[in-house]
Amino acid sequence: MNQKPRIIRLGLAQPDVIVGDFAGNYNKLLRVLDDARRQKVDLTVFPELVICGYPPEDLLLKPQFIERNVQYLNKLVQASVGLDVIAGFVESDTYLYNAAAVIHDGKLIATSRKIFLPNYGVFDEERYFKPGADCSVYVIGGVKVGLSICEDIWHSNNPVASLAKAGAEVIVNISASPYHYGKTKERVALLTSQARQNSVIMVYNNMVGGQDELVFDGHSLVLDAQGEILARGKQFEEDFVVVDVDLDTVANRPFQEKENLSQGLTQRSWTVGLTKVSEAFSESEKPSLALRVNEEYSPDGEIYNALVLGTRDYIVKNAFRKVVLGLSGGVDSSLVATIAVDALGKDSVIGVSMPSRFSSPGSQTDAILLAQNLGIKFFSLPIDDTFQSYLDNMAGIFDGSETDTTEENLQARIRGNLVMALSNKFGWMALPTGNKSEMATGYATLYGDMAGGFAILKDVPKTLVYKLVAYRNLLAGYDIIPQSVIIKPPSAELRYNQLDTDSLPPYEVLDLILKAYVEDDETVEEMVALGMDEEVVRMVVRLVDGSEYKRRQAPPGIKITTRAFGRDRRLPITNKFHGNF
């Protein structure tokens, strides 16, 4: 007997929500629900903790924050008439749980709790939540859907196989997964193997947007039981991915009630409303996803766009309209200005040159040329008179002492003061321009070039800065960041003929050591065994360990590597242990 194909139309929403903005977030979700109705979506999926935003951190300790989150979940439930919806929220029941609500036709049918709580890297979930005891398979519109939350599918004891064994045809994972380079590949690899090994359709729904130091990249995915990607959400953009999935591609499993799953997980089943398997749709109605499936950024393009989104969201979500930064004519400030323009538009970026007696003429002309290429407002504030007034003031006290980094730091701090004065006077957020190689080695001045609200390149090594500049110039089709900026040897220009290489190894060498030491916790022996020069390695390790106090006072920045400075790497300042043995 000839049957209609069993097809479920999935809608994966990846809204850019704001932590604590319950009303604003809710309105975004409402617009998605309208869209879902219009497109006849069978199951609409929202990300982890979409109601309150992620990560709420210690706001979770405030009872009224939890209440507010429950109020808005209930509003979402009431607004879901005629729809099936899965959405992340904070469940409160003696303890707090990172949970998913299963909603059918205006009713909260069930909640499912996150089992594996990440408490490493940037995550502190065990500080707030208790783990869920089990995961479940829900019959939604006649389709057996296994539900999991973020870490649940990443953990070595992940319940994917158990859910499949329990009869799940589709496994939904709602996530708020912070971006770092290479993670996209990791995700696809994991989901592909899980889909294939368990012959299930994997539905990965991820949040999008910047939240302080984290960027959530969206890039939601739907894979068929063969591990082929059926649909892909936009990366670094809000999106609502609608895709029809043919369930006949999944071996139709016997539904095993109350089967006892491995890893102490028990399995329940819920019949959510009536069976309402979609009709097959006419071509015209069918959403075309072919293009999306092929859309992918180059590695450098991916990082660049992460920085743009992280910058835009930090500035805008904190209610700033414009930014100001010092343009030295160097490659770091040139890249920061370019990212800022891509994030906010040229009318929102102000560049200021602050030359001293040590500034090369080339640096100033390069800064002007960049400002012209970007079409941003630009002016110049020379610092020499102010510098001299400090020196005169301290002449008596400094009498007889050598000129040293004190005078260099002073120039950087005068520039910091000028940029902050512009920030205070006009309400522009100041953007420091330092990169990760400088943050790591302390080759930066506290309260000087480190001063500002948001350090876009804080987690970007110098060698990557050059790659991102090349990417952006290629995209522009011309040297929007001038070649003269790129080819000049890096210099802080705080004394005559100064070069970064006077104090640091060449960046190609330095960044390799920093990756090994900071990101991979390699010992000096291990790094030397990798062929790195022992003396250089020891020097770099000393610099990194000795700069912890500086980093502790650095502004927030955007995490793009596997280990950023900040809460991703929590080291004591007072510390006599050094990696150098």
Add this chain to the structure above:
Amino acid sequence: MNQKPRIIRLGLAQPDVIVGDFAGNYNKLLRVLDDARRQKVDLTVFPELVICGYPPEDLLLKPQFIERNVQYLNKLVQASVGLDVIAGFVESDTYLYNAAAVIHDGKLIATSRKIFLPNYGVFDEERYFKPGADCSVYVIGGVKVGLSICEDIWHSNNPVASLAKAGAEVIVNISASPYHYGKTKERVALLTSQARQNSVIMVYNNMVGGQDELVFDGHSLVLDAQGEILARGKQFEEDFVVVDVDLDTVANRPFQEKENLSQGLTQRSWTVGLTKVSEAFSESEKPSLALRVNEEYSPDGEIYNALVLGTRDYIVKNAFRKVVLGLSGGVDSSLVATIAVDALGKDSVIGVSMPSRFSSPGSQTDAILLAQNLGIKFFSLPIDDTFQSYLDNMAGIFDGSETDTTEENLQARIRGNLVMALSNKFGWMALPTGNKSEMATGYATLYGDMAGGFAILKDVPKTLVYKLVAYRNLLAGYDIIPQSVIIKPPSAELRYNQLDTDSLPPYEVLDLILKAYVEDDETVEEMVALGMDEEVVRMVVRLVDGSEYKRRQAPPGIKITTRAFGRDRRLPITNKFHGNF
């Protein structure tokens, strides 16, 4: 038949160790072992993680840090010939455990693992450690000793009753318990009730010393089965408390092998070496503890001494010899200077006055008088010429705009630059002088008065500043901090006739609101219900929420309240949720 009394001589060591200083810490422990031999101590107890220092934070992720810790535990074991010793270390066995080593006569007999891992407040132990499964009773020198680690006795499911039921006569708890005001009373109350309820001798051994933002206050305690304090370690000082405990005061319990304890704890017993119960000692040999038992600080004295120890250890452990700070003639900088002198000595403190056109003559004479009272080096660096040079430089850009906080912040930042220049030139650590009321409301200038290495008053509300000044003057027997400093109305002196009350409620009002909102997470409704003015409460809440970005770049300071800013209170900067509804 007439028996000798059963007496055990306990030695509680509270050394001031440094995180990662394995060799230095080990040498301190060796000196304690010699002392223990000399005093014929039966059981010597060291604090939690004494081998590596506490908290090691992400150093625990470095394999060589763990190896080094095991190497030094083994050295301690070998050095313990003829002694019974308990000491905290990191046990590595697939996972990491916060463990206690039980050592007898140069041999490692057993290890006991911490069961309850704190992962709240300043603690991140679940980031590193797995919990232990059980706790044990060890027969040490014929005495049944139950072992626990820090949080184990604080948790609601604490194993104290189980250990007593299992036959423990003495329950030892090794701790690294950070100080906050009032905690001493909490500890004594807990230990007293546990000793009485279970009729056991409670031995509480706590670390001493400052480690970044935390101060461990020592104050180890031995309580008899009636809950009476038999001995007390010095608070805020290294100490080795030796005390004889008469075991006949404890109901001699039947020793129940393999009894199954509550809360899933199983009980093992170990016979550690030979029974070697001490002889009763002659009066001359008996250590006198009478004085110590009665030694206690006043509440303000306790806080003051916590600040002195935290300051000394941060400066010294980070290899600084001298500190420099701006003396405004105000009460905050006067207190910071006084604490610094008490911590480091007068020859290690340099005060600098940085007057502007807005400084009152009284402020400068007060600063000079304080410097004279403290006997510290003092000089003056007027800031007006430099201030003017900035204004001239920006005159064009600022043309047509009103004078506002920009010009005030600029003065504060010039002072910050001068203090940092002195720090850079002479290697003195700069001490900012802001208090918690300012940190909370953002009534401070980033890179200005917030600039420096260690913010001693960061967690000290303004009203407490006055109490600490009164305490210190009382101790001095005269107004070492001049009355004129205390009675003048608080002012930043950044414009003519400026008063803090122009921008903030009176500190008596402000600090009550801050305690309720920051320390106790009270809502606006709750605070209003407590009788606080709603408009004022809303204003303060707005100020606190809006200043998170400033606090994120603040230097570390000393935690003395139940919730300090920093890792004790982890809030997003990007946050649309405010306590004001």
